Amino acid sequence: MDVHGPLSDDGVVRLLTHTGDRVEHPVYSRYAEELDDSTLRQMWREMVVVRAFDREATSLQRQGELGLWVPALGQEAAQVGSGHALRPQDWVFPSYREHAVAHLRGVNLAALLRIFRGLEHGAWVPEEHNFHLYTLVIGSHTLHATGYAMAMDRDGLVGTGDPGRDAAVVCYFGDGATSQGDTNEALIFAAVNNAPVVFFCQNNQWAISEPATRQSKVPFAQRADGVGMPNVRVDGNDVLASYAVTREAMDRARSGGGPGFIEAFTYRMGAHTTSDDPTRYRSKAEEEYWAERDPIARLEAYLTRRGALGDDFRAETEAMAKELAAEVRVATKSASKPPTSEIFDHVFAEPHTIVDAERAWFERYEESFTDAEGGH
Amino acid sequence: METLTLAGAINAGLRKAMERDPKVILMGEDIGALGGVFRVTDGLHKDFGPDRVMDTPLAESGIVGTAIGMSMRGYRPVCEIQFDGFIFPAFDQITTQLAKMHYRSRGKITVPVVIRVPYAGGIGAVEHHSESPEALFAHTAGLRVVTPATPQDGYLMIQQAIASPDPVLFFEPKARYWDKGEVDVDAPFTVDGASAAMSHARVARQGEDVTLVAYGPSVRVALQAAQVCENEGVSAEVLDLRAISPLDIGAITRSVKKTGRCVVVHEAPVPFGAGAEIAARVAEEAFYHLEAPVLRVGGFHSPYPASKLEHDYLPSVDRVLDSIDRVMVH
Numbered sequence: 185m186d187v188h189g190p191l192s193d194d195g196v197v198r199l200l201t202h203t204g205d206r207v208e209h210p211v212y213s214r215y216a217e218e219l220d221d222s223t224l225r226q227m228w229r230e231m232v233v234v235r236a237f238d239r240e241a242t243s244l245q246r247q248g249e250l251g252l253w254v255p256a257l258g259q260e261a262a263q264v265g266s267g268h269a270l271r272p273q274d275w276v277f278p279s280y281r282e283h284a285v286a287h288l289r290g291v292n293l294a295a296l297l298r299i300f301r302g303l304e305h306g307a308w309v310p311e312e313h314n315f316h317l318y319t320l321v322i323g324s325h326t327l328h329a330t331g332y333a334m335a336m337d338r339d340g341l342v343g344t345g346d347p348g349r350d351a352a353v354v355c356y357f358g359d360g361a362t363s364q365g366d367t368n369e370a371l372i373f374a375a376v377n378n379a380p381v382v383f384f385c386q387n388n389q390w391a392i393s394e395p396a397t398r399q400s401k402v403p404f405a406q407r408a409d410g411v412g413m414p415n416v417r418v419d420g421n422d423v424l425a426s427y428a429v430t431r432e433a434m435d436r437a438r439s440g441g442g443p444g445f446i447e448a449f450t451y452r453m454g455a456h457t458t459s460d461d462p463t464r465y466r467s468k469a470e471e472e473y474w475a476e477r478d479p480i481a482r483l484e485a486y487l488t489r490r491g492a493l494g495d496d497f498r499a500e501t502e503a504m505a506k507e508l509a510a511e512v513r514v515a516t517k518s519a520s521k522p523p524t525s526e527i528f529d530h531v532f533a534e535p536h537t538i539v540d541a542e543r544a545w546f547e548r549y550e551e552s553f554t555d556a557e558g559g560h
Numbered sequence: 561m562e563t564l565t566l567a568g569a570i571n572a573g574l575r576k577a578m579e580r581d582p583k584v585i586l587m588g589e590d591i592g593a594l595g596g597v598f599r600v601t602d603g604l605h606k607d608f609g610p611d612r613v614m615d616t617p618l619a620e621s622g623i624v625g626t627a628i629g630m631s632m633r634g635y636r637p638v639c640e641i642q643f644d645g646f647i648f649p650a651f652d653q654i655t656t657q658l659a660k661m662h663y664r665s666r667g668k669i670t671v672p673v674v675i676r677v678p679y680a681g682g683i684g685a686v687e688h689h690s691e692s693p694e695a696l697f698a699h700t701a702g703l704r705v706v707t708p709a710t711p712q713d714g715y716l717m718i719q720q721a722i723a724s725p726d727p728v729l730f731f732e733p734k735a736r737y738w739d740k741g742e743v744d745v746d747a748p749f750t751v752d753g754a755s756a757a758m759s760h761a762r763v764a765r766q767g768e769d770v771t772l773v774a775y776g777p778s779v780r781v782a783l784q785a786a787q788v789c790e791n792e793g794v795s796a797e798v799l800d801l802r803a804i805s806p807l808d809i810g811a812i813t814r815s816v817k818k819t820g821r822c823v824v825v826h827e828a829p830v831p832f833g834a835g836a837e838i839a840a841r842v843a844e845e846a847f848y849h850l851e852a853p854v855l856r857v858g859g860f861h862s863p864y865p866a867s868k869l870e871h872d873y874l875p876s877v878d879r880v881l882d883s884i885d886r887v888m889v890h
Contacts, residue, residue, distance in 0.1 A: 305664035316632075317665060324657050327622055331629020338611070339633065366653070369622030376617060530667040531701050533725035534755035537806040539701070 190359070190387070190396040190403050193449050196417045199424040202477040204485025206424075215428035219268075221492040227268060227423055228487060229501045231260040231480045234284040236505035237293050238454075240512050241300070245458040249516050250300045256281045258421070258453030261479030262386050264288065265426025266354065266448070269434055272314065273341070273351040277329035280318040281386075282356045289315040293508065294515035303519055322357070323364030326383065329355035330370045333381035333443075342380045343440030352380035352437035354430070360391025362407055363399045371445070375411040380437040382430065383408070383445045386420060388452035393465040408445035420448030421479040451477070524550070562745055567600050567737040569711035570676075572745060573718035574601065574638065578608055581636060584722055586613045587623055588640030588676075597642055598678055598737055620650035624675065628658055631671045636722055644679040644731075645688025651696075658727045659702030674721045674728045679707075680777045680827045681874055682735035684867040691864055692828035694776075697729045698805040698837075705805040706758050707731040709779035711741035713762075713802060716749060723754035733777035759803035761811035767797030770821040770884055773812060773838055775801040778825040778875060785825075785880035794888055804834050812838060813845045820851035821887040825875050830858040852890035855883040 197209055199216045219227075238255050245253040256263065263284035270276065276285055287293055291308045298307040299318065306317035316332075319325035333353040336342060341351045361367050362385060374381050385404050389396055396404075408415035414436070418429045426448055433444035451474040455462050462471075487493040528543040564572060578584045586601055592615040595602035605613040616623050620641055627637035641647045647654075654675065661671045681690030698705045704726050708714040714732070721728040750757075764779055765786050774782040779800045786796035797815050801808060816822045822842050824835035835856035842854050857875040865873050 304666065305660075306666065306668075309668050310665070311668070317669075319657075321652070321656055324625065324653065327625020327653065328629040328632065328657070331626030332632055333629070334626060335630040335633035335635055338635075365619075365649070366621055366625060369617070369619040369625070372617050372619065373622050373626050530663050530665075532704070532755070533662055533667070533670050533672075534753070536704075536726075536755075537759070537809070539806075541809075 190400045191389070192403070193417075193419065194403070196419045196449050197425045197429055198419040198422050199428060200422045200482055200486055202421070202482055204482050204489060206486065209425075212425060212428035212432065215431045216424040219424065219427060221487070221490065224483065224487060225492060225497060227264050228480065228483045228493065229504070230264050230284065230287065231423070231483070232501050233505045233508055234260055234264075234287050235480065236509050237287075237512060238283060240509035241297060242454075242458060244297070244513065244516055245300070250297060251302050252300050253458045254281050254300070254456075255454035256283045258451045258474065258479065259386055259388055260284050261423035261483070262420035262426050262448040262450045265423040266384055266430040266446070268427050269430035270354060271347075271351070273349065274314060274434065275332060275336070275351070275353045276315045277325045277332065277353060277355040278316065278318055279322070279325065279357050279361065280320050281358070285356065286315060289313040291315055294512045297512065297516050298519060301516060301519060303522055323361040323367040326355050326357060326361070326367045326370035327373070329353045330374045330379050330381050333374065333379040334377050337380055342438060350438035352382060352434050354382045354384050354434065356384050356386065358391065359385065359387040359389070359396050359399055359404055360394065361385070362404050368407075371408060371411045371413060374443040375413050378440075378442040380440070381443045382433045382437055383443065384430065385445065385447045386450055387447050388450050390452050390456065390466065392456040392460060403447060405445060405447035413443050413445050415445035415447070417447045417449055420450030421477050421482060423479060423483050450479075453478070561742045563740055564711045564715070564743045565738050565740050566708070566711045566714045566732070567598055569715040569741075569743050570600050570718050570732060571602055571604070572743070573715040574604060575607075577719045577722040578604065578612060581722075583634055584612070584636045584638065585630070586638050586640065587616050587627055589616060589618055589642050591615060591640050596640060598734060600676070600732070600737075601640065620646055621653050624650040624653040624658060624673070627673045628653065628661065628671055631673050632669055636672050636674070638674040638676060638722060641675060641677045643689045644677055644691040644693060647677055647693060654697065654703070654729075655700045659700045662726070663702055670725045671727055672722075672725050674730055676730045676732060678734040678737070679731045680733050680735060681864060681870050682777065684870070686867070687864070690867070690870065692826065692859065694729070694731055694804050695828055695833050698834060702727065703805060704728045704755060704759070704803065705731065706803045707733065707776035708802065709733065709736065709764075709776055709800050711739070711743045712747070715743050715745065716747055717758045717802065719749055720754040720758040723751040724758070726755055731776060735777050736780065739780075759806055759808060761802060761808035762800040763797065763815070764800045765796070765798040767819065768795040769819055770794065770796050770823060770887055771812070771815040771819045772796050772798045772823050772825060772880065773801065774798060774825040775804065775834075777827055781875060781877055781880060782825050784877045785884065788877060788881060789884050794884060796884065807837065807841070809841050809845065812842060816842050816846045817849040820849055821890070822850070822854045823880065823883045823887060824854065824856045825880055826858045827874055828859055829861050830856045831861050833858055852887035855887055857883050
């Protein structure tokens with residue numbers, strides 16, 4: 185494609201070509217060398233399993249079991265690569281499409297669907313996974329991530345030299361979010377406070393129907409230049425490169441070197457959500473171009489060529505994917521409506537007389553029907 | 561007892577809270593070396609250092625958004641929004657994020673952020689420096705909204721707001737910043753139940769014939785009106801609400817059941833203001849005790865006017881007396 189500006193992949197860090205050939209990079213090759221075949225196989229498996237989950241969730245939505253689904257198809261390498269560069273003590277602030285990162289952080293994917301079935305707004309305990317709740321308002325969480333990182337710094341978790349202690353935050357968001365005021369404010373607050381936070385922008389080319397050219401005249405990574413923040417563009421469909429650039433940026437943040445910005449150049453292969461219809465705004469040719477750059481196929485080709493992906497491992501992975509999909513289906517279909525009293529739970533942390541009065545009124549109102557029906 | 565201005569009392573309360581809890585940090589524009597444009601944080605930067613009294617970039621959403629992130633790690637940020645009219649860039653973070661975090665996490669995340677807002681008019685300021693946006697926040701579940709009217713309350717309520725595990729909008733009546741009053745700096749304070757403690761209405765003056773419900777800057781106006789009408793043989797009770805969310809409905813209805821009449825006074829525009837909620841509650845809970853319709857005295861449904869006009873816009877003693885006359889007819 186002969187393009188410039190944000191649509192061009194000029195200058196992206198790439199360690200695997202789209203045909204799965206390994207290429208070198210003067211800065212980042214050394215990080216990829218940390219990944220042995222066994223780890224790479226595992227990363228391939230995670231991508232395959234999460235994609236199967238993703239497809240199952242779309243089916244569940246089509247069958248009326250979910251109100252909405254937000255597919256991450258095509259972004260698996262950016263997420264699995266960056267997710268592998270995190271340490272247990274690091275914190276993740278996701279937007280709402282980071283299903284693969286959630287999986288890596290141990291979030292139960294069936295539970296995650298409770299959000300999309302309309303059972304609750306936040307379906308996991310962030311402290312158990314160092315993975316904050318999804319945030320649906322675009323870019324709002326970039327500030328929370330920055331404040332959280334500022335607090336980690338205050339808590340003495342940065343630059344101690346202890347690899348088991350030093351920590352940083354990674355914040356995921358998309359190309360559309362870079363236009364939000366909050367995101368720009370987050371870059372400024374992070375920069376002037378030298379906060380240990382890495383901004384991980386998944387440029388998947390589309391903000392629902394709006395192309396990247398409606399958000400920017402320049403590649404998104406350059407937004408960070410304005411605040412003096414180190415930044416890099418990476419081929420987001422290359423799991424090795426995604427790992428390498430995140431490793432480097434997180435290492436720097438943990439050691440006290442301050443924030444960083446990563447633009448992962450990738451593609452949203454599916455719809456924005458199950459309510460979207462991409463045929464109204466993008467071409468078949470574009471989708472075909474990106475289908476040839478599928479992140480899973482790329483790693484698969486590389487591993488297969490090295491003889492590192494045996495038939496047994498493939499079969500086992502396929503079975504795991506099927507099993508997860510089945511589990512998710514059963515868990516979703518059997519998840520029933522929460523009690524209505526939950527409307528009033530946790531509005532405040534301490535008692536609030538208005539909420540208490542409304543709860544009491546509602547209970548009496550519901551009981552009035554029980555009495556009328558003969559006390560059952 | 562010490563004699564302090566309201567600004568000085570809030571300053572003393574902030575100092576006390578910072579001494580009590582090292583997790584308390586102040587964030588805002590010009591709150592450091594300058595001590596804030598109203599000097600409410602005067603001396604704190606010098607005594608606690610720039611890590612605990614942080615001058616922030618000029619970005620209100622950024623202040624509140626990063627405060628949310630810090631509070632998730634156990635900090636208790638106290639944000640200063642320089643003027644009422646500058647809070648709107650942060651409105652989304654306050655109403656969409658801060659107010660809902662505890663709810664959406666099913667109680668797993670608490671965000672004890674306090675947002676201090678010098679508010680209301682009467683100081684001859686330029687545009688966007690005299691507004692009363694409290695109803696916008698009281699309408700949002702998950703936020704506590706309070707406003708002190710006296711130095712004693714300023715001193716205690718800021719500490720209670722900081723101790724509350726809930727987000728608190730702390731509206732400071734800027735025209736009252738320089739009013740002096742006696743402050744018991746050793747007044748009993750407990751962290752437990754701080755939210756409830758700052759939400760009890762105060763009977764600022766006892767009366768028999770009409771209840772004047774006020775808060776923040778309007779408490780003084782209501783007290784002055786009560787003084788005047790006493791000379792005319794009308795005994796007015798003045799209730800200082802302290803909290804807009806939650807409203808102390810019990811205190812309001814108790815008083816109205818006694819007097820049979822209710823006039824609500826606030827600077828915010830009357831339509832859809834706190835007075836509308838109060839009038840509706842009184843009608844629901846004290847209907848058969850009412851001798852007259854509940855009346856409201858406040859700002860008009862216009863943007864805040866140029867300062868030479870503000871004294872005609874604001875609820876004056878005369879306008880409060882006019883409403884008292886109208887309810888006393890019944």
